[in-house]
Amino acid sequence: MAATNFEGFTIPLESILEHINEGICVIDxxxxxVYWNSQAEKLYGIKRDRILGRDIAQFFPNALALEVLKTGKAVEYVEHRPREGNVVVISSIPIKKGDTILGVVSIDQDITEIKKLSQELEKARDRIKYLEYIEEEMKRGQQNCSFENIVYKSKKMYDLIFLARKVAESDASVLIQGESGTGKDLFARAIHQESPRRDKPFVVVDCSSIPESLLESELFGYDPGAFTGAQKKGKPGKFELAEGGTLFLDEIGEMPLEMQAKLLRALENREFYRVGGVKPVKVNIRVIAATNRDLHEMVKQGRFREDLFYRLDVVSLKIPPLRERPEDIPVLIDHYLKEYSVKNKKVIDFIEPAAVEMMLNYPWPGNVRELKNVVERLVILAEEGMILAEHLPQSIRRYFEEKGVEQNKVSLKKLDEVVAEAEKQAITNALKMTGNNKAKAAELLGIPRSTLYYKMQSLKIGCPTS
Incomplete structure (x- = not known):
């Protein structure tokens, strides 16, 4: 190539082009x-001796230089993808002699990394917006403790909440029964929140955590000097603190028989005596009690007073365990994924189908509380927005390992039958979790949408109704 002269100092043109930070390609x-500089070698990983003299289309079928060669019109500063993995800003200019096109020179500036960073930044912005949106939704939901805060989809829970709403309007005593972790406290708070007493105190007494010797003073308070160590001014009990509002007696089945008698008198007379006191204290409160025990059986065994049971059980609400309402599991998982994504500032992009399958089919002996804790664990352990089956607690994985062993003892199936059944179940569950949105279901399963359609057709899967 010709040299360039700057006041007596001669620099070969090729040396100049070799030091330019853009890839330069010239075709005839x-x-x-006919020319391929060192920066083009770095940019595309193609050595000069391999491409010189060859048709550019063999390496870059959609090269802009080919279009410029045909039209004779320059293309400048256009974002282009000459091939997979490369993003460049390209200027492709025809080399003319009169009206004759002799060739084309292309100058390619690599923006692959800049593009990746831009996409990552945009993705990060989207994630932040998503987390902010979910956080606002959570805050709005937490402003009160009404029935809207109870997450469910099942008919059983719908009917139960319908009954609880009606009860909330009255002043009747309520007995909430259900296994540990089903959300008895949520129901109690919701009943108070939707009652005429909503602006008054909601006072909780955990009967299982207070020693028997202190339970009476905790409930009814004590007068000055009632016992050694008592405060000089005395102390009001939970009954007085709940004046005008609701007293929630949690784990009422743990209350000693002697204390049950005193509680019954206080509920029937709407008055009580402080420990060491001689004057009755009148109260206007509503009582909600909860237990995970079978009070009917305890009455038969003489461990719970029958008269107190009927005094508390004016209206009975029995919360079904999670295993009896499996349609609630997907919506609960989704709810807690959002909650803990916000708390941990993470966005979950992918859940391994095997993990989804196990969560949807696990019996959840600890009910909603266990599910909530498991989802928190999954969000914390998730890496790069991905939740894998290996992130599930050992107790859940062991359950399915033991279940698999038991099934194998009963019958052996062909491998393709087992795979087909697993795929069908995973797809059905993904559709349930996404409300039959096939695009989201495919994303959740980590497969293209076309593959999902094919699988649904071949496995004869329709959209689930619940």
Whole structure:
């Protein structure tokens, strides 16, 4: 190539082009590559001796230089993807002699990394917006403790909440029964929140955590000097603190028989005596009690007073365990994924189908509380927005390992039958979790949408109704 002279100092043109930070390619009128600088080698990983003299289309079928060669019109500063993995800003200019096109020179500036960073930044912005949106939704939901805060989809829970709403309007005593972790406290708070007493105190007494010797003073308070160590001014009990509002007696089945008698008198007379006191204290309160025990059986065994049971059980609400309402599991998982994504500032992009399958089919002996804790664990352990089956607690994985062993003892199936059944179940569950949105279901399963359609057709899967 010709040299360039700057006041007596001569620099070969090729040396200049080799030091330019852009990839430069020159093709002739026959589409052959006649120049390929070192930056082009780095940019595309193609050595000069491999491409020189060859048709540019063999390496870059959609090269802009080919279009410029045909039209004779320059293309400048256009974002282009010459091939997979490369993003460049390209200027492709025809080399003319009169009206004859002799060739084309292309100058490619690599923006692959800049593009990746831009996409990552945009993705991060989207994630932040998503987390902010979910956080606002959570805050709005936490402003009160009404029935809207109870997450469910099942008919059983709908009917139960319908009954609880009606009860909330009255002043009747309520007995909430259900296994540990089903959300008895949520129901109690919701009943208070939707009652005429909503602006008054909601006072909780955990009967299982207070020693028997202190339970009476905790409930009814004590007068000055009632016992050694008592405060000089005395102390009001939970009954007085709940004046005008609701007293929630949690784990009422743990209350000693002697204390049950005193509680019954206080509920029937709407008055009580402080420990060491001689004057009755009148109260206006509503009582909600909860237990995970079978009070009917305890009455038969003489461990719970029958008269107190009927005094508390004016209206009975029995919360079904999670295993009896499996349609609630997907919506609960989704709810807690959002909650803990916000708390941990993470966005979950993918859940391994095997993990989804196990969560949807696990019996959840600890009910909603266990599910909530498991989802928190999954969000914390998730890496790069991905939740895997290995992130599930050992207790859940062991359950399915033991279940698999038991099934194998009963019968052996062909491998393709087992795979087909597993795929069918995973797809059905993904559709349930996404409300039959096939695009989201495919994303959740980590497969293309076309593959999902094919699988649904071949496995004869329709959209689930619940």
């Amino acid at each position: 009128s026959e589409r052959r590559v």
